[in-house]
Amino acid sequence: MTSGKVWLIGAGPGAADLITVRGMRLLQAADCVLYDALVQPEMLAYCPQATLIDVGKRCDQASMQQKFINKMLVDAAHKYQRVVRLKGGDPMLFGRAQEELHALDEAGIAYEVVPGITAALAASADAGISLTSRGLARNVLFATARVGHGEDPSDWVRPVVAADTAVLYMGVKQAAEVAAALLAGGLRADTPLLIIENASLPQSREWAMTLAELPLAASWQLAGPAILLIGEVYRARLALAEAAPMQARA
Template structure:
């Protein structure tokens, strides 16, 4: 197979703030001729690609999206002209970003593919909460899972719950009540849980709760996508998780300290 002269970089843009980009990502953007900018990536990435033609190729669940086949045609077309195409994806490109399909398609076309790793929103969410996803006193690992498969079926929630790992659930907000109900068939309703919306960005919002009440708390607080759902005993290590409402109210009334997060309490970054 004859290789074309251009190439495609699948670039992990991180969860939001530009200061979470890697140096390697910044260098790739500087060299880009064409920037295909995902809807979940920070739009200001374009300022780091001064010589690039910027094409927005939004893909978000529940919204009008650019077809995947069209995005792949764009990558092949511009790379075939000898250009450096940067496909900027929110979070980590290799995690729930269709990178596998794109890599295979580009290789079939004889196009060089470069992969630049980055920070996934699941890690940014844990950092915002100040917890370790693999705290050895609470679990033996972490499982990253999407709430629905390509054919719109769902994972085996009972099997996932039985692993006793921390569950980092992506793309699950539209069906959070169902997900929690299925997990509660195996896990205790008191299992610590959290939702972090817009993790790693200036708009980040966090909510601490427990599995049995998480869906109701999310609805009451008005949380939505994009957000990561975290479930497992390790989440109970988040600061303020064990406080009860009465002690927090006393703190607030006395103006002794700023309000800290409670079970079912949402707060901003």
């Protein structure tokens, strides 16, 4: 059976104009686009000629199982010549890309990965605070505390505690558990952190707090995806926020 080619493209953190030029050009030439839940409608406007298939997955919401997404991707490559799998952020970071690439390998389908801007970098840009700082933060860790169904827990606490700056993906809804684990792991209660919601979008919001205050975020009803940034590089921002704690900065 003749197959087309698949491009796994990073859509970036949200803003439609943060996709790479290569990614946008491939979208404009695509016959079929399978896209994630976090992909903005403005980005899909780049490919009006393509058949659009929503395969979005969101934490704690009913969504399509990964094995079905894998099959749909293979089926699309058998039907179309130019297939784009549009994934939020960067495809190779917490995006289940390896499972999809494995399915394509098994089916003998050619593919190419086009990187994108991950949420950690967009959140850092929104805050105006570098993830690294000379003499203060010489390393950065990207981690997640989330465990999928049927998966074994990972030892994420020790590397987060040891990192100069840590970025925790998909951790805000588990804020109380995350805080308890990090405190038990030895991270100080007064460690500064930021929560950034909707990084790169006009409705982006920021909260500065200490690790001890993090459990408060578990009850927030955030409308968009949020990311947690932890480390001493956020100490000055925390000091500015102390006069009006827990106030969102638009």
